[in-house]
Amino acid sequence: MQLTGQRIVVVGVTGRVAKPLALALAAAGNDVIGAARFTDEAARAELEAAGITCAPVDLNRGDLDALPAAADGDLVDVVLNLAVAQSGRWPVDLRINAEAAGEVLARIRPGRFLHCSTTGVYAPKGHEAMAETDALGDNHAVMMPTYSISKIAAETVVRTVGRIFDVPTTIARLNVPYGDGHGWPAFHLMMMQAGQAVPVHVDGPTEYTPIHDVDILRTLPALLDVASVPATIVNWAGSERVSVEDWCAHLGELTGLTPTFERTDRCLESVVADTTLLESLAGPSTIDWRTGFRRLVETSFPDLVAR
Missing domain, CATH: 3.90.25 (UDP-galactose 4-epimerase; domain 1)
Structure with missing residues (x-):
């Protein structure tokens, strides 16, 4: 899948992973719509200056009116759901991480949907690498009590809604993202x-297994290319x-x-994420x-x- 000339919605666009990704996609000739609350006017101005259309939303309140709606014939090629809540409050984090992910998917019903999950959904495994088929659990409980569980819930919601609306979906379990x-x-x-x-x-x-922004962007087309119904699950991590x-x-x-x-x-x-599947799709980290x-x-x- 070539990520140019596409209409792409990036949810959570002001986030540390989403923002550089959205800027790079806009620079590559895509029509990018960035969704967030936009409490920081400077961040919004930077995105708009890069040609990104800013759509104010409130995932906690379910205010999605600014987003395109498939029911209105307002079609989107790709949705990248990179929004995340880490408040430590169960109602808020379940609402934003899980319920809202399904609501966005149901509203937009894009050609392909990528949901950014986390390797925090795996059961603790010591120093052994965790593959996509390994048991789920709560490896973040000691510091982030709501995180792993709400992200597991989000995966379940996304799989279900994607199947109901027949939207090809990829669930990408991110390890440690970082960048410039x-x-x-x-x-x-x-x-x-x-x-x-x-x-x-x-x-x-x-x-x-940390992954740099460059490799996050580089592997994105391959992750979207394997989107399916039911959803494909891939570890999104670096090779080292x-x-x-x-x-x-x-x-x-x-x-x-x-x-x-x-x-x-x-x-x-x-x-530690097992990146065998990701490397078979997109090669090792660069x-x-x-x-x-x-x-x-x-x-x-x-x-x-x-x-």
């Missing part, structure tokens, strides 16, 4: 700047396994800061983690690189 200017590693670098210890799990090393301990050490090499760690069972444990982390530091913390 954002991501969990940037938060760790800020902790290092402040002299704070970075929490890591007692069952170390604390491993993940890397630990928080190692990436903080690398950030220290880039900046001259020395990381310290607090070993605890009150933080997230390893969540941005290795060391290159990606250097880019993150150079764009977000240029003063530290200079030092």
